[in-house]
Amino acid sequence: MSSVRLRADCISHAYKSLSVLDDISLTAEAGEVLVLVGPSGCGKSTLLGILGGLLAPTSGTVRMDGEARSDCLNPLTYVFQDFSLLPWRSVAGNVSLALEGTRLDTASRHARIAEVLGLTGLTEFRDALPKQLSGGMRQRVGIARALAVRPAVLLMDEPLSALDGQTRDLLLDEFAGLIARSGVTAIYVTHNLSEAVRVGHQVAVLSRRPGRLREIIRIDRPILERRPSDPDLVSLEAMLWRLIREDAATADREMKRA
């Protein structure tokens, strides 16, 4: 299990005069999944970009505590909403990209690629190009690429939102299992509340723009024991919806006006 935790202190961010995030402090505990939910445009993805060092906050700090595993090659690793695969590289080539330029020798790199392709069910597609894969398979490649570097913290930006409903449900089960078994610290952005309660140890609810932290809800049941129909998860999802419903409606009206 990862012993690394990621802490955000007083994060605020603005794009020119548009304030997007306001004074957000939260912690992704070691080996746990922190889910960020909130209405559209509340700054979830911006916050994830800041947490992973891809965006400099206007104010506030992000700190990583604890030691990453010795075989970790990229402590903060993203899984992207749009998969971000290189269309000219095969499945194995895309996974390999994350390992190129690291301290791994060729044999170890090949072994690691084979391992993560096996974990994500992609072994027989190793030579396929992204255009030959379905959306679900492409995101598996994104996950395989992320797992290949043995991350200390996995940052996932709506990883299932580009997929159709059936594929999303199927992949969510696998995804939750992979995350739980790997014990990696993870931050998971989603607008889908059923996903949030399936994969999160903590669910942080953000308000509409500028995003402020409204509430953090803890879910103690182990991820591998959760089922979509569990009554407590269903009621938790309903509670989350009540929390963000008004903000979501207001945000939607504001977007239509814009």
Add this chain to the structure above:
Amino acid sequence: MPDPRGHPVPFRAWGFAPRDIPLAAAATLIGVLVLWQAGASAGLISTKFLSAPAQIARALFDLSVSGELWLHLSASLRRLAFGWLIGTAAGLAVGFAVGLFTLARSPGMAIVSALFPIPKIALVPLFIIWFGIGEGSKIVTLAFGVFFPTVINTMAGVDGVPRGLIRMGQSFGLSRMAIIGKIVLPDSLPAILSGFRITTSTAIILLVAAEMIGAEKGIGAFVLSAGNLYDTDSLLAGIVVLSVMGLIVSFVLGRIERALLGWR
């Protein structure tokens, strides 16, 4: 009276899907040649002004056997290769610099925007003054003409690289050089190769223009000299050579595109 069973819904999604028919392309070209030859043989087309295909073929054969064709062709190909390669190398370097670095972007674009619209043929006399009547001025004319479209296409290609892919590379800790080599260059390759199609055509046009202004050898000089002698057979033979040159370049670029961009 309306049909109680309703009426069939007519198909409306017709057309707007042109297909290539290679046989039709070949047949069209052959048909034009046959009509042209027939017109000339029947006296409907004056061969004094427009030689018949058979006469052009004969002239090509004679020029080839005498070695004159190869003399002119080799001079033209040498200029074309040097001029295109120099212009392309410089254009790629500047295009990438403008596309990647803030420091190079505004100054580079200011120079490109100011000089690109100048008709390059107008600069040939200036280049002759600067570089002499020999090879230098011709190669510089070609390189200059190739340089600007290459810069613009390369910059557009680099600008078009999805920022998400670059962020992905950065998120995995790839170095700047690795991101350029493994993400930016391959992703901008379609735009760069598409630019090559433009620059090779431009280079052939400028080659002929430069050779017509001051050269003893080269297809441009040969065409001009044939025109001065009212030798339309040889003149058109030279034009056929230029056309074949363009076709071969286009074919080679097509093969390169197929080899490098098979992933599209």
